Amino acid sequence: DSGVTQTPKHLITATGQRVTLRCSPRSGDLSVYWYQQSLDQGLQFLIQYYNGEERAKGNILERFSAQQFPDLHSELNLSSLELGDSALYFCASNRLAGGNEQFFGPGTRLTVL
């Protein structure tokens, strides 16, 4: 158990809908990262927050957004969903702003029908 929790574990929705994925980092970790893993693909970095502020952006679509709250949990919002958004979404955390190993949650599997 990495100490990172993600909810929900599974999510099934329809095209055009909007969903919110939630992540609680390990106790004491200030950085939260979001990744997308599509079928048989590697982990694509989406976005990083550090202590409530956006720190880095990766291959995140404009339809996606995220935030980190004062209690350090983070939410990833996915809107106008398309079939291609079906993927595993992982959250990871660590103590520093970057450059150190990250601890991953179990992931949320999103299926868009």
Place this chain on the structure above:
Amino acid sequence: DQQVKQNSPSLSVQEGRISILNCDYTNSMFDYFLWYKKYPAEGPTFLISISSIKDKNEDGRFTVFLNKSAKHLSLHIVPSQPGDSAVYFCAASERGSGQNFVFGPGTRLSVLP
């Protein structure tokens, strides 16, 4: 353009033998490398790391070798055990810049009893 490549999507090894997983990178500024292991339905877990000031790092059955001139690293597992069957991701970063990790697509290792 993939900055981190794992050219073998899968690898099968007999129990007790050595498993060698390879990773190549293109960005010469990368100076910190990690290997993660991922079981189905779980998030990736950190396995071992290596900094560019070293060419080898060992932790039990796991050894990572770094060849900076070739921009190549490898993970050796010896002896391989059935429980090592998982997907292995290589990740690289330019640590001092605070940049995030770039992950390879992963190699699925199957250790046969």
